[in-house]
Amino acid sequence: MKINQQTTEDTLTLSLDGELDASSSVLLDTELTKPEVLDYKKVLVDCQRLNYISSAGLGVFISHLQRFQDANVKLIFFNMQEKVHNVFEILGLDALMTIVPSEAEATAL
């Protein structure tokens, strides 16, 4: 699992590369827990190279969901593979989180 970061003035883009399982979700949690993350207006998550997400990985996003909402930071997923999207959908997360097809749409939001 690799996490690449890219920042513009008000946007933080995290690109996830690999499988987000119990061990790699700790990395992601460390990134998202950093206080400066809440300084951005938007946090975009590029899921193009995300091949698999375990319940621990989902748990990381879920645990930060409320915190982001309270700080008025938008959490947007894009470029999600079909099978990963399926996992989000089964759990019902597609109704709670913003998942869009492309980066253009994500930045436009």
Next chain:
Amino acid sequence: MPFRQKLKAIVLPFTVLSWLILLISTLLHASPATAESLGLPPQWVTLLAQAAFVAGVFVYQRSQPDPLRGTDFVGLLRRLVLGPGLLATVCVGLHLLERLIEFRQPTADRTLFACVYTINLGLFVVFLAYTNYSWRSLVLFRSSARLRRDWQWFELLLGGTLLFRLFAWTPPVPVAYFILGGLAVFGVYLSGNQKWVAYLNRRQKWEVVFMQLALLLCLGIFTIYFLRIAQDPKLVAPAPQHAFLLLTVFFAGFYSLAGLLVTFFNLPTAGVFEQKRDEILSLQRLTQLIQKGQTEEEVYQMLFEAAIQTVEADAAWLDIENEGQLHPAQLFNVSTEHTQAIRTLLTDYNLGQIEYLNNDLPNSSGFRSLELPYGSLIVMPMRSAKRQYGALYMLKEQRQSFDRENLGILQTFTSQTVLSIENLQLVAASLQNERVKEELKIASSVQDSLIPKDLPIDNWFEIGSHALAAKEVGGDFYDFLHLPGKRLAILIGDVSGKGITAAFHMAQMKGIFHALMQENPLAKDEREKFPVPSKFMSMANRALTHCLEKSSFITAALYIVDYEHGGFVFARAGHCHTLYYHSIKEEVSYFRTAGLGLGIIRNDSYEKHIKNQFYDYNPGDVMVIYTDGIVEARGANQEEYGEERLKQMLEHTYYLEADEIKQQILDDLNEFSKGQPMHDDQTLLVIKFKAAQPEATI
């Protein structure tokens, strides 16, 4: 030893008696007046008493326990000097007293003189016996069997000389010289056994030298006394056992002298011996630390202290590697600036982390510029095949202070330390492993106890079930509950997380299920007596709000089957979609309903995210309920089993019995994921609805 004790019990009174006879006989000889009235004892009585006394004292001393305790040589000598030394003082004291009395009241009476003489003779014999048997302990210290045999011969031959005087036989001169000389040479040969000296440290050696001198002094006092007495005209007693006493005095004196010399000449090398001994002891201490299971810090500390002590370094420090960075863990007489300067210099010379000895720092240009107060340096890296642990730096003020041996011993120290550290790490890892294993055992036994052992049986449906826990224990669970009015509640779920935490949440979920599925006595109509699945989910979500940690959630699906009316209602809270075979439409499809997992939203808005789905079933319909461990099982190329393949399996097997359908699916799944590790629990329930049958047939 009972025999030895018996012997002692006999010998002691026998010896005392002999001495008394000797005393009386001497006194009679000294005072003719008394002798006239009592009669002079024959010569042989005196001689026999004399020989018996000497033999008795030696035999008694021989039967005493070994005076040497362990390797306490100094203690042995101290007792020897104190005991017999006291005897010598008494001897001198008595002699002076006697002289004093005689000086004040000159008399021709020789009784007192004879009395003192006999007492002193007794003391001298005791002194010799004690000394000789102390020497025996030293001679025989770690000795060979041959030496022990030699010693016995020496004792036997020495005892033989007692007989000379007893039979009043004086051997002709050359024979006497031959016998005495031969035994003296034997004594000299035995005196060569001074192995014990090597076990003394420097301080002890000095003590021993002084004690040997004191002992020789005592011996000298006795000898001079008896030599003088022998010429005293007052002496009327028969001469003592010359040959025997001469030989024992010679042996005692010679052994003492030899010991003194050996010890004395060993003094200059004592330091080297001690150093070697310290090295061995330090190594032993280091080794013992492994077994005691101390911490890494203590092992490093131990190494550091042992190394400084052994090479007698004037300054030293120990670098420990931590996350790729070297930092000094231990410092001794050296400043942090100096350590940094030396380390940087060595790295510049490409000498960092290799074994390095420089005995002439002021002549190396790099070191000269640092203006260090040191002349010699050793760097000893600590490393194993796997990794680098750090390095040990030893400094001395003088140039040419370290030698190759120092390097060798430090190498042994560091490799021993690395071994200890790796051992400690292994122990820690295996302990952790053990703990995790134990936890998993508990978790799986909890999980096992939560899964219902008996499936509900009725003639309206069939159920086939399968539950397999992964090694790490996921969080799968399912449960059944019969409700009044031919209704059956089925709950399936999956707790996120693994191990004991997951098992704990499963137990919670089971408790919530049984608590909420209770009949509400206040309900106005039949339908409100039990919560509908969506209501159940929102109540469960609220119940879980405070006991589930933030990143954990639970997926679940609750089905309430009403087999009186041939229908069911269910709600899916983020759980896998239900696979269904419709017998009338003859098609297999998933119920794709919306529904959010439990514990994701922790407020009342959850109700908006959960829906009920009603369905009227027909006989022959098949419902497949499962957890993600089934559809996410990996194949050889890491691809997932998937919903599609599961669906195809039901399309091929729907006509079979529930148990057979379950078995076919599992066989296919196992074929698919053959040789792959199982990552998650797998749970599969197959329910096949049947046509209503009259109850009477039961």
